[in-house]
Amino acid sequence: MISSDVIRGYNDTIILYLLLENESYGYEISKQIKELSHEKYTIKETTLYSAFNRLLKNGYIESFYKDETFGKRRTYYKITEAGLHYYKEKCQEWKLTKEVVNRFIREDFT
Amino acid sequence: MNTIIDYLDNLFATLPKTKQLEDIRADMLANMEDKYNELKKLGKSENEAIGIVISEFGNIDELLNELDIQLDQKEAHFPLLLEEEIEDFLKTSKKTSMLTGLGVTLCMLGAALLILFFQLPNFSELAATTIGVTTLLVLVAIAVGLFIYGGMLKDKYKFIDEKGEFSLSFNTRKLLEDKKNAYQSTYALSVIFGVILCILSPVSLFIAMAISEEAVTYGVVALLCIIAIAINIFIYYGGIKDSYNRLLKLEEYSERQKEEDKVVGAVAAIVWPLAVCIFLISGLVYHQWHINWIIFPITGLLFGMFSAAYHILKTKETK
Structure with missing residues (x-):
């Protein structure tokens, strides 16, 4: 299980990744996050919606309503051009972060 | 599943009622419902499923920080009204309105009966005065009893009625709004019916006049009875509408309105008993029974004008 503190800076990236292909x-x-992380990370409901709100505010995603078969109305999210750009930046950043942090990780301790 | 709805409701109850938060709440509820159903399908027990869903909810403060919401401390500290309390408040209000309406009707019927006794051919003036005034006083006494009883019933809901020191969860607010909307047509019908009764009430006078001079008094009695019924309708149905407005804290129950209610109420408490006194004295001492009933419609009219004028003045002042 990953603690939510460690991963905080990358929740937005994770969400954007999942929106790359489909709205x-x-x-x-949240289900996909759980599955793709092999149940090692479960995003909390409040974390998810804080991230949605932040991404919306920055114009990285757009929201719209869609009615489901059972009459349930859901808010769907879609990545924007700006969002895609931001995602790419975050990928670069992560590459660098990983590189830097790795220099301080002793292989025989992991 | 109800546990989850209640959990969310309680968390959101003290938050501002904005569209944004309501949308987030609805989406979160939908997500949690999906998660719950899936866990049940995987063979988890009811309790396990609820436990997992709630443990994966997170911390509401995280969301509030993100949304930049400062909690209004005052609002947050008011106790949440339970559904049963709301039901009971509505029921009690209905009962009180009925008692008040009945009381007012009884007073008016007392006046009508008094006039009637004077008109009955085989009654001497003394007998009419004695019986009529006694009946009126008895009816007024019963009415006062009803008012006091009604007031006592509502005493435990002072915090709703007068202070407004409570908060509603999203769920109960929605429920109440639906109920109020459903009631709207009943209320509109009752007002229409009451107003029609009031407008048509003088017809009884005209008919009586057309029949004979003697009959005019019966016309007055009929007029009073019709108005008594109309007032009963206004008080009863108006009281029910009032109770919804109070729960939903609609604009009528702002601070200004509360103050206004107090002043109008205080004036009413002086004016109406005064009218009854004038009515009784002019009748008993000056034997003006045939005409002094007019004090009631006149008082009603003047009082109505006063509250309307006061309301307009106060509204202007605060603007």
């Missing part, structure tokens, strides 16, 4: 909604995203 999606809250539960689907």
Whole structure:
């Protein structure tokens, strides 16, 4: 299990990654995060919606309503051009971060 | 599943009622519902599923920080009204409105009966005075009893009625709004019916006049009875509407309105008993029974004008 503190700076990146191919909604995203991380990371409901709000405010994603078969109305999210740009930046940043942190990790301790 | 709804409701109850937060709450509820159903499908027990869903909810403060929401401390500290309390408040209000309406109707019927006794051919003036005034006083006494009883019933809800020191969860607010909307048509019908009764009430006078001079008094009695019914309708249905407005803290119950209610109430408490006194004295001492009933419609009219004028003045002042 990953602590939410460690991963905090990358929640936005994770969400944007999941929106790269398809638009999606809250539960689907949190389920995918759980699955893709092999259940090592579960994003909390409040973390997810804080991230949505932040991404919306920065114009990285857009939201719209979609009615489901059972009459449930859901908020869907879609990545924007700016979002894609930001995602690429974050990928670069992570590469660098990983490189730097790795220099301080002793292989025989892991 | 209800546990989850209640959990969310309680968390959001003290937050500002904005569209943004309501949307987030609705989405979160939908997500949690999906998660819950999936866990159940995987063979988790009810309790396990609820436990997992709630443990994966997180901390509401995180969201509030992100949304830049400062909690209004005052609002947050008011206790949340339970659904049962709301039901009971509505029921009590209904009962009180009925008692008040009945009381007012009884007073008016007392006046009508008094006039009637004077008109009955085989009654001497003394007998009419004695019986009529006694009946009126008894009816007024019963009415006062009803008012006091109604007031006592509502005493435990002072914090809703007068202070407004409570908060509603999203769920109960929604429920109340639906209920109020459903009631709206009943209320509109009752007002229409009451107003029609009031407008048509003088017809009884005209008919009586057309029949004979003697019959005019019966016309007055009929007029009073019709107005008594109309007032009963206004008080009863108005009281029910009032109780919804109070729970939903609609604009009528702002600070200014509360102050206004107090002043109008204080004036009413002086004016109406005074009218009854004038009515009784002019009748008993000056034997003006045939005309002194007019004091009631006149008082009603003047009082109505006073509250309307006061309301307009106060509204202007605060603007």
